[in-house]
Amino acid sequence: MNFNYTEEQLALQDTLRRFIAKDYAFEHRRTLAKSDDGFDREAWKTFADFGILALPFHEDFGGLNGTAVDTMLVMEMLGRGLALEPYVSTVVLCGGLIRDAGSNEQKETLLPEIAGGELMLALAHFEAGGRYQFDHVATTATANGSGWKLDGTKAVVLGAPSADKLIVSARCNGGISLFLVDANSPGLSLRAYPTQDGARAANIKLAGVEVGADSMIGAAGEALAIVDRALDYANAALCAEAIGIMSALNEVTLEYLKTRKQFGVPIGNFQALQHRMADMVIATEQARSMATLAAVRADSPDAAERSRAVAAAKAYVTQSARLVGQQAVQLHGGMGVVDELNVGHYFKRLTMIGLTFGDADYHLGKFSDTLLTA
Amino acid sequence: MDLNFTAEEQAFRETVRDFLRAKLPSELSRKVLGGKRMKKDDYVLWQKILHEQGWGAVSWPEEFGGTGWNAVQQHIFDEECADAGAPMQLPFGLKMVAPVIMKFANPAQQQRFLPRIIDGSDWWCQGYSEPGSGSDLASLKTRAVREGDHYIINGQKTWNTLGQYADWIFCLVRTSTEGRQQAGISFLLIDMKSPGVTVRPIIMLDGEHEINEVWFEDVKVPVENLIGEENKGWTYAKFLLGHERTGIAGVGRSKRELKKLKAIAKKEVANGKPLIEDQRFRDRIAQLELEIMALEITNLRVISAEGKEKGAPRPEASILKIKGSEIQQLLTELQMQALGHYALPYIEDGLNDAWQGDPLMDAYADYAAPLSGHYFNVRKTTIYGGSNEIQKNIISQMILGL
Numbered sequence: 001m002n003f004n005y006t007e008e009q010l011a012l013q014d015t016l017r018r019f020i021a022k023d024y025a026f027e028h029r030r031t032l033a034k035s036d037d038g039f040d041r042e043a044w045k046t047f048a049d050f051g052i053l054a055l056p057f058h059e060d061f062g063g064l065n066g067t068a069v070d071t072m073l074v075m076e077m078l079g080r081g082l083a084l085e086p087y088v089s090t091v092v093l094c095g096g097l098i099r100d101a102g103s104n105e106q107k108e109t110l111l112p113e114i115a116g117g118e119l120m121l122a123l124a125h126f127e128a129g130g131r132y133q134f135d136h137v138a139t140t141a142t143a144n145g146s147g148w149k150l151d152g153t154k155a156v157v158l159g160a161p162s163a164d165k166l167i168v169s170a171r172c173n174g175g176i177s178l179f180l181v182d183a184n185s186p187g188l189s190l191r192a193y194p195t196q197d198g199a200r201a202a203n204i205k206l207a208g209v210e211v212g213a214d215s216m217i218g219a220a221g222e223a224l225a226i227v228d229r230a231l232d233y234a235n236a237a238l239c240a241e242a243i244g245i246m247s248a249l250n251e252v253t254l255e256y257l258k259t260r261k262q263f264g265v266p267i268g269n270f271q272a273l274q275h276r277m278a279d280m281v282i283a284t285e286q287a288r289s290m291a292t293l294a295a296v297r298a299d300s301p302d303a304a305e306r307s308r309a310v311a312a313a314k315a316y317v318t319q320s321a322r323l324v325g326q327q328a329v330q331l332h333g334g335m336g337v338v339d340e341l342n343v344g345h346y347f348k349r350l351t352m353i354g355l356t357f358g359d360a361d362y363h364l365g366k367f368s369d370t371l372l373t374a
Numbered sequence: 375m376d377l378n379f380t381a382e383e384q385a386f387r388e389t390v391r392d393f394l395r396a397k398l399p400s401e402l403s404r405k406v407l408g409g410k411r412m413k414k415d416d417y418v419l420w421q422k423i424l425h426e427q428g429w430g431a432v433s434w435p436e437e438f439g440g441t442g443w444n445a446v447q448q449h450i451f452d453e454e455c456a457d458a459g460a461p462m463q464l465p466f467g468l469k470m471v472a473p474v475i476m477k478f479a480n481p482a483q484q485q486r487f488l489p490r491i492i493d494g495s496d497w498w499c500q501g502y503s504e505p506g507s508g509s510d511l512a513s514l515k516t517r518a519v520r521e522g523d524h525y526i527i528n529g530q531k532t533w534n535t536l537g538q539y540a541d542w543i544f545c546l547v548r549t550s551t552e553g554r555q556q557a558g559i560s561f562l563l564i565d566m567k568s569p570g571v572t573v574r575p576i577i578m579l580d581g582e583h584e585i586n587e588v589w590f591e592d593v594k595v596p597v598e599n600l601i602g603e604e605n606k607g608w609t610y611a612k613f614l615l616g617h618e619r620t621g622i623a624g625v626g627r628s629k630r631e632l633k634k635l636k637a638i639a640k641k642e643v644a645n646g647k648p649l650i651e652d653q654r655f656r657d658r659i660a661q662l663e664l665e666i667m668a669l670e671i672t673n674l675r676v677i678s679a680e681g682k683e684k685g686a687p688r689p690e691a692s693i694l695k696i697k698g699s700e701i702q703q704l705l706t707e708l709q710m711q712a713l714g715h716y717a718l719p720y721i722e723d724g725l726n727d728a729w730q731g732d733p734l735m736d737a738y739a740d741y742a743a744p745l746s747g748h749y750f751n752v753r754k755t756t757i758y759g760g761s762n763e764i765q766k767n768i769i770s771q772m773i774l775g776l
Contacts, residue, residue: 131644131714153734156715191734195718196746203734262510272763329753333508333761334533337754338585339577348579348750355710355717361654 003292005073013073015050020081026342032084033198037162039084048117053091057099062112068233068298072240072291079244082342082349084199086122089159090114092237093230094121094167097178101218101226106180122163124154124181124204125227132358134231135224139206141170141177147212148172150179153205158356160202161192167217168206175221185209197349229303231357232310236298238353239291239310239317245353246284246321249328249346253277256332273331280324287320308370315363318354325350377671379450387450394458397423403459404727407634409744411582411725412461414497414539420461421494430492431468438476438484439492445677449625456626457633464536467491467498471544474561474610478602487542487563499537501545501564501588502611504530509764511546512555512608516590518547518562520597525549525562527570527593533758537573537586540566546611549604561607563599570594578754580747581722615760622759623673623694624702628666631705635659638712638741649712662704669697689772692765699755699762706749717746 005013024043032040047053052074057063064070071092078087095114098106113119130136139152150170160166166181166188181188187209192202218226257268257277267273294313300306325347329336336343354360379387402416424430432448434440443451463469472491475484490496507514516529527547537543543564550558564571570593576585602610639650639659650656676690710717716738723729724743731738756762770776 126715128716129643131642131649133645156718158718189734191732194720196720196750197718201718205734261506262508262513264510264513267509270763272766326753330756330761333757334503334754337579337750337757339579339581344579344750347753351710351746351749352718355714359711359714361652361658361711365654 005069009070009073012050012052012070013077016052016074016077017080019046019050020077020083024081024083026082026345029082029084029198029345033194038194038198038200039086039162043083044085044117044120047085047087048115051115052087053117054111054115056091056095057111057115058107061099061107062115063099068236068295069292071233071237072295075237075240076244076247079241079349080248082198082245082345086120086159086162086199088234088237088241089122089163090120093123093234096230096233097123097167097217097226100229101178101223103214103217105214106217110180119165120159120163122157122159122166123230124157124160124166124168126155126157127153128155132362134227135176137169137171137176139168139170141172141179143172144210147210147215148179150181150206150209150211153203155203156201157204158195158199158201160190160204161200166204169223169227173221176223176227177220178217178223178227179211180215180217181206181209181211185211195352197352198345225303228307232306233298235310235314235357235363236291236294238356239287239294239313242317242321242350242353243284243288243291245346245350246280246287246324249324249343249350250277250280250284252343253280253328253331256335260333267331276327276331280327283320283323287317290316304370308367311358311363311366311370314358315360315367318360318363321350321354322360379446383446383450386447387454390451390454391458393427393429394454394460397427398458398460399423401727402461405459406461407459407630408727408741409748410727414536417461417464418494418497421463424463425493430494431472433469434472434476434492438472438488446674449674449677453626453629456630459630462627466500466535466540466544467496470500470614471498471542471563474544474601474614477613478561478610483563483598483601496541497536497539499534499540499543499566499588501531501534501543503533505532508533509761511611512559514546514548514559516545516547518549518560518595520549523597525595525597525600527562527564527590527595529590531588531590532576532586534573534586534588535584537566537588538575538583542566543571543588544601546607549607556608558605559607559611560604561601561610562595563601564590564593564595565599568593568595579750581720582725582747582751584751622691623669623698625666625670625673625698628698628701628705629670631702631709632659632663632666634741635662635705635709635712638709641740642712642714644714655708655712658708662701662708665697665701665704669694669701672697689768692760692768695759696756696762696765699752702752702755703749706745706752709745710749713742713745716742719743720746 051064054063055066055070059065098110127136127138141148141150150168163183166183168179168181169176187207189205190202195201257273258266260267290313294310297306297309328343329347332343335341402420405412429441431440432443432451436442468491472488475487502511504514518525518527543566545562545564546559547562548558549560552558570591572589574587575583576587577583578585640648642649644652673694676694721743
């Protein structure tokens, strides 16, 4: 048993921590959230320089052979900074799908471009009326010459407004397949909007969008298993992001308890608030353990084991994040609910993480169902 | 023991319903029920309609133009108004400063201010909290220095709700630094148009402008705007806070929002079935409904007791505030959670009544747009009006004697 990061991992963590502190301060982040792109293209280039856009890919394709634990470490730091860049969409989800299921040619073309910061991607998978059910796909792919024609709508596609290409799931050959689609393809329309946490997403309509035969990622009709794996990867990453946010929230809240004075003393002198803070720290430590489990198991070749660990972690981390987020706001009093302070923004991001790719109930249900077969 | 309303009370409820059916404008109820953005005119219009009916101030005694209704009648009225989607009557004038004016102001002040509150002419806001004085309100620093027939005010108030619309602000100001902090506070009414008053918006987590800072720089206030005696303001303030808590259970509104939550859970789909058929989610609604049922009866118990004693609200009001605020928060949380991924979009236009959605947002236009913002917004309810931690101190000290 070994819970230590390697020296390389610690160095990367340190680099990111310094970047967030120096170049991604909260005021900068606030400006970015209101800008047209909604994120920092310069930061994206810096991420490429740091190597984190190449992290989970094999070295044959310009990658760094990173594990899910490496991704955890990156996500924790991006969480601290409330980074708005579409890292999960491009690198974790779509990069992961191409890595796991792409042809050699696709990997050779696409992965180095992602790693270099030249290509942004978004996964257009979920649809209205399907909630978090990941096999709910009504979008169709019909044969069109040697290629395919796509029709359907996709809901709340994270990172879509900045994506150069989309990975679209659609039904054909009695199953679900994945297609790489240019964002500016004729017949593809986007309804872009900000999300509650300041990021960007879009609803997408595909009306007879034509793609070539070589646009398919993986085997026809067999995408579900690879989407499942990519979503597990993404959920493990979101858990790590939440841990970064919860740690940061605990730090600022503790500082507030020590400095905010009422009745002539720091409010941290009041036992009711001390115990509340202690509960927040306990929840964060427990959640960190579960996020670690998810990261380690995310690389497991055993799909059932992987899936069970990630579901457990996402349920637990979301519940802990709810407690920490709500109480951090409460302990800050009025200052917790203003747009001007980082506390409320950490809280909003935690809330949205909890509602992305399955909420706590969904993941608890998924875990609970495994009790019947274990 | 009888938990049923009497025949007279039932008849009274019908009268209120008839009035709401006839007089509540549908453009107002549509906004309220849809959780859309409210304008100043919406609140003022509704107050004027109520006033024409003679129901402008149901909690006031008849001598000041109120209805003289008992606590149960007021409860029925609140419940029916909430259910029909009537705009909330903002408490700052009607339920906060007015009771203080009735009890502690002189007849000239009562004549000057009360009629303009009940007919909707004056919009009031509150000047209590300061950046350094929240839970520890008595430490407030805004100074009022007497110069001839005026006080000169300097200082800053914060967490001021909707002061951008206000004609008047009631303020706690420091008139003395001698003795106990509480003994140097006075209760002053200030015209918001006075030179030296500046209102600065504080944008909240939902992105809306509901709250302000109010700055006073050498603001001249005539001494006739002092309520009661100088340096006795703390007594009046405590009286006011007690009144603020009685309405805070918000049972009527919570019952309405519970109905809405159920309607949403019937429309949203999970695993090919209505979300409400998902037992894990339905149990959350059921658990919350138990809380609301309990609070409704607790609320009736407390207000019935008040009706008999006719005194200031008792410390039990703290229970109503704590439970009422927690319920409001849980309701918005479940409404948001019901949306799944659709909780994520932030569509600013979606808060406007006129917004009809757009083709790519499918069913979203119906009810989804305001819900996440509401969840973020109501985090304030466990903080304002005496935070829930302060309420628990009141219970510990006043009820339990700890």
